[in-house]
Amino acid sequence: MNEETEKYCFEVGDGICVWNIQTNEFSYSPQLKKLLGYNESEFPNTFEEWKQIVHPESIKTIEKNLDNYFSGKTSNYIDEVKFLCKDGSYKYILIKGKVINFTEDGKPLRIVGIHSDISIQKQREEELKNSIELLGHQNQKLLNFAYIVSHNLRSHSSNLEMLINLLDFTEDKDEKLELLDHFRSVSNQLNETITNLNEIVSIQNNINREKEHIKLKKAIEQTIEKLQDEIFRYNINVEVEVPEYLEVIFNPTYMDNILISFLSNSIRYRSLERKTNILFKSYFKNDQIILEITDNGKGVNLKKNGSKIFGMYKTFHTNSSARGMGLFIAKNQIEAMGGKIEVESEVNIGTTFRVYLT
Amino acid sequence: MNKINTIWIVDDDQFYVFVLKKLISKNSLCNEILSFTNGEEAITHLGEVINSQENFPDLIILDINMPLMDGWEFLEEYINIKHLIEKDIPIYMVSSSINPIDIEKARTYPQISDYILKPIKMDDLKRIMD
Numbered sequence: 001m002n003e004e005t006e007k008y009c010f011e012v013g014d015g016i017c018v019w020n021i022q023t024n025e026f027s028y029s030p031q032l033k034k035l036l037g038y039n040e041s042e043f044p045n046t047f048e049e050w051k052q053i054v055h056p057e058s059i060k061t062i063e064k065n066l067d068n069y070f071s072g073k074t075s076n077y078i079d080e081v082k083f084l085c086k087d088g089s090y091k092y093i094l095i096k097g098k099v100i101n102f103t104e105d106g107k108p109l110r111i112v113g114i115h116s117d118i119s120i121q122k123q124r125e126e127e128l129k130n131s132i133e134l135l136g137h138q139n140q141k142l143l144n145f146a147y148i149v150s151h152n153l154r155s156h157s158s159n160l161e162m163l164i165n166l167l168d169f170t171e172d173k174d175e176k177l178e179l180l181d182h183f184r185s186v187s188n189q190l191n192e193t194i195t196n197l198n199e200i201v202s203i204q205n206n207i208n209r210e211k212e213h214i215k216l217k218k219a220i221e222q223t224i225e226k227l228q229d230e231i232f233r234y235n236i237n238v239e240v241e242v243p244e245y246l247e248v249i250f251n252p253t254y255m256d257n258i259l260i261s262f263l264s265n266s267i268r269y270r271s272l273e274r275k276t277n278i279l280f281k282s283y284f285k286n287d288q289i290i291l292e293i294t295d296n297g298k299g300v301n302l303k304k305n306g307s308k309i310f311g312m313y314k315t316f317h318t319n320s321s322a323r324g325m326g327l328f329i330a331k332n333q334i335e336a337m338g339g340k341i342e343v344e345s346e347v348n349i350g351t352t353f354r355v356y357l358t
Numbered sequence: 359m360n361k362i363n364t365i366w367i368v369d370d371d372q373f374y375v376f377v378l379k380k381l382i383s384k385n386s387l388c389n390e391i392l393s394f395t396n397g398e399e400a401i402t403h404l405g406e407v408i409n410s411q412e413n414f415p416d417l418i419i420l421d422i423n424m425p426l427m428d429g430w431e432f433l434e435e436y437i438n439i440k441h442l443i444e445k446d447i448p449i450y451m452v453s454s455s456i457n458p459i460d461i462e463k464a465r466t467y468p469q470i471s472d473y474i475l476k477p478i479k480m481d482d483l484k485r486i487m488d
Binding site: 147150151152154155157158159161162163165166169170182185186189304 | 371373374376377378380381384385423431453454455456457475476477478479480
């Protein structure tokens with residue numbers, strides 16, 4: 001390259017640098033300095049100084065790629081380097097370099113590097129990666145949901161099929177009538193499962209379900225009223241430590257279901273060895289309203305069952321009336337309202353559900 | 359076909375257990391059927407059987423999703439005490455799950471003879487009891 005061409009190259013297009021490998025001198029086109037926000041005097045003048053404005057992540061790949069080029073493994077030096085700009089931000093620069101002339105004894109003398117700003121592409125790439133990750137995550141969630149739906153439906157449909165199979169072997173009239181009763185029960189279970197699955201789908205589709213101002217204490221008292229029969233029958237003591245005035249902005253249907261799920265869960269898993277106490281308590285933490293429901297019931301080993309506690313499958317206790325879906329639906333409803341739920345539990349001590357009502 | 363003596367069914371679905379028991383007894387496939395509603399009940403009973411060294415099951419039909427102790431947890435416990443059991447007990451995993459994670463996991467256990475998708479059919483029953 002003659003001097004005139006070189007000069008021309010220096011003034012147009014992308015940033016260009018020339019590195020004299022033997023003297024370690026660096027020279028740059030004005031565009032390159034401008035690209036990174038530096039002025040003439042600030043820009044480093046040796047390879048070592050140049051490395052100081054390169055992000056540490058990039059240093060290793062630069063050394064590796066230069067090595068590959070000089071040893072003949074690659075025909076060009078190509079690199080994506082993260083540069084520190086004067087304003088403290090970073091830019092991604094694509095560098096394409098090639099040795100343009102050699103010393104008399106054949107050593108590389110000068111290498112020219114063309115620098116293109118690919119920050120925008122890099123940013124898009126990053127956004128794309130995040131989107132793919134998010135979509136992958138959502139796909140996985142949907143797939144899991146599909147497996148759960150399939151499992152829950154199949155367990156009923158296979159019961160129906162087996163009952164029909166059994167009917168073929170049955171001659172006795174009374175026995176046939178007994179089977180009919182079982183058909184009815186399995187059919188009811190199937191219906192209930194479908195209702196629950198529909199509920200979950202509608203929760204997940206209606207992120208912006210209508211919210212209202214709800215007086216929390218009143219809502220809790222209405223829930224207690226609904227379960228009054230069981231509370232009385234098992235002689236359970238329920239206390240509410242929630243201020244009269246406290247209001248939350250929440251979907252009222254969800255609130256009803258959440259409160260009833262937690263209260264009936266505490267009643268269902270009461271300890272048979274002591275009088276049951278259940279406490280509803282609210283407090284503020286970082287401007288968030290938190291509702292705790294604490295019981296002194298059977299408790300759950302969270303190490304063993306922690307991942308399953310809000311799962312859609314069955315339950316943890318050998319209790320025939322237990323249906324696993326209640327807490328799963330409640331959790332979905334809390335999350336659909338922008339809240340979250342935590343649980344603490346110890347076997348034979350009790351359980352605390354902590355609901356962040358936002 | 360040799361008639362086998364004792365089958366254990368470990369499953370929390372009462373209708374499935376009811377129908378399976380009927381199907382097995384109507385076809386006189388075995389003499390005695392015991393059922394357990396979760397892995398823990400079955401493991402507890404297995405402990406008692408080990409103590410007396412009598413009445414080991416000839417076959418176990420095991421569900422996956424159960425309360426308290428699921429099928430996988432049962433298998434882990436079973437492997438821990440297997441050396442105390444002198445005979446080889448075939449275990450069949452019978453589940454409603456078509457999740458490949460479950461099916462693949464079942465393959466990793468040499469203790470599991472087969473993975474059968476519910477509903478279990480007469481042909482399956484005759485085959486596994488042969």
